[in-house]
Amino acid sequence: MNIRVKFEKGEARCPDAPSTQEIIARDKVSAPDWVCSESYEFLGDEDISIDRYIDPAFAKKELQTLWKKTWQFACREEHIPEVGDYYVYDLEHYSFIITRVAENDIRAYYNACLHRGTKLRASGTEGCASEFRCPFHGWSWNIDGTSKNVVCDWDFPHVDKKSMCLPQAKVETLGGFVFVNMDENAPTLAEYIGADAMAHINKWKLEDRYIVAHVTKVIPANWKLTMEAFMEAYHVLETHPQVAPSNGDANSQYDTYGEHVNRFISTLGVVSPHLKGRISEQDVLDQFTVGDSSVLQGADRKLQEGETARQRMADMMRGMFEQATNTDLSAVSDSELLDCFSYTVFPNTFLFPGISLPMVYRFRPVKGDHRKCIYEVFFLRPVPKDGERPEPACEVRLEEHQSFTEAEGMDPGFGAILDQDTENLLLEQEGLEASAKPGLTLGNYQEIRIRHFEKTVEKYVYGK
Amino acid sequence: MTNTTEPSDRLDVAEEQSVTLEFTRFCELSAVPEGSKRARKINGTMVLVVHTKGKLYAVQNLCSHQDKFLHTGRVRNCRITCPLHGAQFDLATGKATCLPATKPIPTYEVRVVDDWVEVAV
Numbered sequence: 001m002n003i004r005v006k007f008e009k010g011e012a013r014c015p016d017a018p019s020t021q022e023i024i025a026r027d028k029v030s031a032p033d034w035v036c037s038e039s040y041e042f043l044g045d046e047d048i049s050i051d052r053y054i055d056p057a058f059a060k061k062e063l064q065t066l067w068k069k070t071w072q073f074a075c076r077e078e079h080i081p082e083v084g085d086y087y088v089y090d091l092e093h094y095s096f097i098i099t100r101v102a103e104n105d106i107r108a109y110y111n112a113c114l115h116r117g118t119k120l121r122a123s124g125t126e127g128c129a130s131e132f133r134c135p136f137h138g139w140s141w142n143i144d145g146t147s148k149n150v151v152c153d154w155d156f157p158h159v160d161k162k163s164m165c166l167p168q169a170k171v172e173t174l175g176g177f178v179f180v181n182m183d184e185n186a187p188t189l190a191e192y193i194g195a196d197a198m199a200h201i202n203k204w205k206l207e208d209r210y211i212v213a214h215v216t217k218v219i220p221a222n223w224k225l226t227m228e229a230f231m232e233a234y235h236v237l238e239t240h241p242q243v244a245p246s247n248g249d250a251n252s253q254y255d256t257y258g259e260h261v262n263r264f265i266s267t268l269g270v271v272s273p274h275l276k277g278r279i280s281e282q283d284v285l286d287q288f289t290v291g292d293s294s295v296l297q298g299a300d301r302k303l304q305e306g307e308t309a310r311q312r313m314a315d316m317m318r319g320m321f322e323q324a325t326n327t328d329l330s331a332v333s334d335s336e337l338l339d340c341f342s343y344t345v346f347p348n349t350f351l352f353p354g355i356s357l358p359m360v361y362r363f364r365p366v367k368g369d370h371r372k373c374i375y376e377v378f379f380l381r382p383v384p385k386d387g388e389r390p391e392p393a394c395e396v397r398l399e400e401h402q403s404f405t406e407a408e409g410m411d412p413g414f415g416a417i418l419d420q421d422t423e424n425l426l427l428e429q430e431g432l433e434a435s436a437k438p439g440l441t442l443g444n445y446q447e448i449r450i451r452h453f454e455k456t457v458e459k460y461v462y463g464k
Numbered sequence: 465m466t467n468t469t470e471p472s473d474r475l476d477v478a479e480e481q482s483v484t485l486e487f488t489r490f491c492e493l494s495a496v497p498e499g500s501k502r503a504r505k506i507n508g509t510m511v512l513v514v515h516t517k518g519k520l521y522a523v524q525n526l527c528s529h530q531d532k533f534l535h536t537g538r539v540r541n542c543r544i545t546c547p548l549h550g551a552q553f554d555l556a557t558g559k560a561t562c563l564p565a566t567k568p569i570p571t572y573e574v575r576v577v578d579d580w581v582e583v584a585v
């Protein structure tokens with residue numbers, strides 16, 4: 001059929017393909033509410049100005065406005081299980097010591113001595129302390145932030161020890177994540193995320209997962225540009241040709257929730273609408289490579305007459321993930337096992353609550369360089385059902401020239417996907433700097449997450 | 465505390481090791497169960513034995529940053545964190561893995577003989 005139906009703006013969807021919801025509705029083990037709902041809203045179709053990616057002055061403004069007012073994922077609770085455990089979280093030149101003061105009391109101290117400013121703990125470190133003692137002259141603070149010792153206090157009669165507490169940023173926890181916010185007047189994390197998205201996050205029980213791998217790499221592009229490379233499945237056909245045959249890319253679903261959360265659902269184990277009629281169900285199964293494929297080694301991959309690749313994948317994954325990770329997945333839907341659920345929590349976090357793609361991403365600008373960002377990939381697996389929580393994996397720091405496939409704990413197929421995602425970014429950064437066109441043009445549906453994200457950027461930076 | 469990094473001391477240790485390693489009994493194996501550590505002075509050297517992830521490690525019990533004891537530091541992923549200012553050392557190699565330390569700490573051969581932990585210092 002070649003009739004082009006006229007749609008209202010934002011209403012058009014990939015033609016002649018089942019919707020994400022239709023695909024999921026056919027699954028054997030049905031999906032929960034948070035999967036089976038839609039929340040798309042048309043947010044305009046103007047170009048997105050490019051100064052936000054290429055202008056150092058914009059980056060400076062972001063630091064004073066956006067980064068100082070938003071809730072940021074600083075560490076996982078599992079990084080600081082015991083009282084006195086700490087983790088240093090940096091954002092540009094800001095630095096915080098995130099520490100557990102009591103079983104249910106986590107604080108974020110500005111990481112600077114109140115004498116002459118020395119960082120109390122080096123950036124990029126974690127450990128356990130019985131006090132925070134400055135390495136310069138030895139002033140020290142208790143874990144609860146109160147002053148413990150001022151060396152030669154006879155020389156500091158003007159210092160009131162009682163008021164010399166370490167200044168704090170706000171802290172909240174959610175799903176095993178510790179969030180910090182520098183704004184004393186910030187809304188609660190629950191208000192910030194909003195009731196709809198909170199209902200999703202609360203269902204995932206991410207607090208019952210642990211970090212099985214943690215890989216960090218500096219990417220030569222603006223932090224927003226880099227994040228936005230992960231906000232749509234529109235690029236899959238061109239960027240990840242090996243994935244396209246088994247990914248519902250052009251018919252992925254996009255949703256926004258309030259100002260700070262958006263998501264896509266990208267189904268797997270189905271033929272891409274781009275390749276419809278050109279590949280078979282057996283091809284889909286044969287080419288399914290996404291995610292934590294290590295658990296599928298040696299599986300029988302021959303489809304019976306009438307069997308779908310998607311259902312076979314779901315059945316196989318359930319059994320093999322249960323075995324490989326010693327967890328009970330009987331209540332988990334086919335969709336949660338297979339599909340890619342990608343959520344952004346503004347400004348620095350991606351959560352992927354699925355089972356086969358269990359990642360968390362964190363993005364931050366590199367200090368003093370708006371053209372670079374720090375990209376971190378965490379893989380989260382359910383804690384084994386015998387209850388023994390493994391230690392979180394050590395961070396592996398890759399050099400800029402290294403491939404993600406070289407990182408310990410990285411599935412090689414997934415590492416190759418991340419390489420493809422990030423290899424284009426320098427070209428995009430440089431292209432924007434070279435461009436004669438002052439704005440980015442976005443698709444109304446498939447790129448709605450980018451528009452939504454940038455609207456929130458503008459809200460913070462321009463006070464709009 | 466005596467200065468343990470006296471050049472002459474160091475030389476002696478180096479010479480001994482280049483011939484054959486002299487092992488000294490450190491403690492009974494049952495005194496350092498998995499997930500624990502134990503500090504002792506042997507042959508004039510502060511030694512820390514750590515039992516983690518199914519392996520025994522022996523390192524100098526003094527941080528290379530400002531010479532403080534390491535034995536109350538947290539061990540995770542085969543690294544020990546100095547409780548004072550947070551430097552970290554790889555237990556296998558002694559390498560300083562983060563600031564404020566930049567120099568390594570000595571590591572020692574360790575073995576188990578007749579349920580005794582022995583360290584070559």
Ligand code: FES
Pocket residue numbers: 113114115116117118134135136137138139
């Ligand atoms: S700068 Fe911290 S004690 Fe002097």
Ligand code: FES
Pocket residue numbers: 135527528529530531532546547548549550551564565
């Ligand atoms: S003495 Fe160990 S970090 Fe300073």
Ligand SMILES: [Fe+2]
Pocket residue numbers: 229230235236239240417421
């Ligand atoms: Fe991608």
